[in-house]
Amino acid sequence: MKELLDRWYLGWKQFILIWAVYSSFFTPLEFGFFRGLPEKLFLLDSAGQLAFFIDIFLHFFLAFKDPHSHRLVSNHNQIAIRYLKSRFILDFLGCLPLDAIYKACNRNEVVRYLLWIRLSRALRVTEFFEALEKDIRINYLFTRIIKLFVVELYCTHTAACFFYYLATTLPPAQEGYTWIGSLKMGDYNYSEFRDIDLWTRYITSLYFAIVTMATVGQPTLTPFYISPLLPGQL
Template identity: 30%
Template sequence: MQSSGLNPEVLPYYRQEAPKTPHHIILHYSAFKTIWDWMILILTFYTSVMVPYNAAFRSKTIGDIPLLVVDSVVDVIFFLDIVLNFHTTFVGPAGEIVSDPKIIRMNYLKSWFVVDLLSCLPYDVFNAFQHVNESISSLFSALKVVRLLRLGRVARKLDHYIEYGAAVLVLLIFMFVLIAHWFACIWFTIGDSEARAGISYGWLHRLSREVGPLYYYSNTSTSPPHWEGGPSSTMAYATALYFTLSCMTSVGFGNVSAYTELEKIFSVFMMIFGSLLYATIFGNVTTIFQQMYSTTGKYHEMLNNVREYMRLHDVPKALNERVMDYVVSTWAITKGLDAQKVLDYCPKDMKADICVHLHRKIFTEQPAFRLASDGCLRALAINFTTSHCAPGDVLFHQGESLDSLCFIVSGSLEVVQDDEVVAILSKGDVFGDLFWKECNVVQSAANVRALTYCDLNIIKRDRLLEVLDFYHAFALSFARNLTLTYNLRHRVSQSFTVLFNLLHNQIKL
């Protein structure tokens, strides 16, 4: 039977490739996009403050070139944001990150594109021209309110901003003041329209009689009859904001009040809405502060529990101080974070990658691991644990089961045998037992005590033997290249102890 050969060039080549994001696509969680979103947030609040004020007080951009330039620059930045949104990834319905340019564009066109586009139109440029018909000018001034649609950008990114407790508190307070600002602009618009209609008992007319200038009726040949004068824009706005804030906070001093029907109707609506808003925002302040200081609360709760436990069981003072020192120093490093719980969130492959990164120092500095394959290192990393020790902590007591191999990452330890220091261990040293050469578990022949704050990477005997049994080639290299600084299986002779003490005393001198 003749077998036919296959041309390798026509055979499909299968391999697993990590998904790649096109170069012109921006990741929605990138640092650049985060900074850009915060800048858009600031500019959005600028717009939400200035647009109602300009519309209410009929500020003409003509003759106010700096304001026109600033608003034009803001419009350009918001237009650039539209362009960036066409090139920014988003999270799909199934939780996947969508990076396909066509899908991104269609999704944006169907969602926020129209709103963002309407908020970017240069209404100030239109209004900068002198119109023959005053109604056209008023129309363009009113159209500037459309820019408040930019607040939609904040709404759809709110889940991103609420990750920061302090930012949430600032946003809530600013939102309360912002709504009071809007109400103040509406309150002034009501008073101004009624004052210019000749209603002399409105709040603006009363304010003009108290602080001046007074309203007066102008009837000249060059213009139709109308009311002019009244308080300055600064005084009118300050009074309006004072009134709205006093109503929304349920204070209501009464020195500024509603007099006309329209003013009273608006005041009733503002009081109802303001009370609900006040309760919603400031009712959550306590919760926000609790979230901001939750870690500090856990820390003090833990310290109180430890102190109460020590007092309840009458723990000796020396041991009590050691425990408190260990608890405080450990918290300073971990901030109360349960590392194992974080690793449990991750799948096995990702967990192994994190563990390799955490123990990278011993893998790169210890000659015993240099010939280990990637799979072998991952198997070892998962079984390693990190231990933090405070001065005075005893890692091994004489007579305890010797079931761990320890690698010193930082700090110094002493080995004590029969109340005599027989060795000083420091960064890069390894102590324990040669498990791969011995078949039984023995008792430790000495105490190992921390002299300073120490960090160690530790692997249990059973876990290490499992890895060595599976990776035979690595087992031979590991046994040949690992140098055990101190073997706790064996006792040190008395003559060696005397020699070590002499050398140790010479070093001190």
């Protein structure tokens, strides 16, 4: 019975790890592009919140090793106290229906910043890579390369979402002067960028984030405004 439960929980850890990766990438996307995200993505996110809520419940029954005696502690009171003192608050706040709270608070923009609490789930991904680095069956260099690639991808993704969010913080009359609102590619105009499909806006934001962080972009561009260029500066 114990072996069956151990296998079941290992399978659950892998399942919740997938949701942790999804939530880590979806949270910046939801924060930056929330005004134009498809409804299906929010339904998928709701399924993830349910999975994390179940995970909170399971943590109240998960035995742990005492750091001093190295004995396995299975007392439910001690397990509950340990979890309540560690990551319970962050886990619980991350499972709150923040979209409903945001609407109930008359769409107060400050409430939306609570979304970043869900990034605490990225610790599960960090713990996963730490376990891989200690596994002698897996090449350490390969693990480090994959970890570096994931971190770089995540940083670029988050920067892209944040840059787009900055462009939406200005009044509609001034959005044409933002980095994306003033963008033109041939005959393609981004002045009404909110009406452009999500994928195009995301790829454009991703490109802007890459060239900005790589310092190869136009130095007169900022996330908010585009500065006018003089003829001699072209």
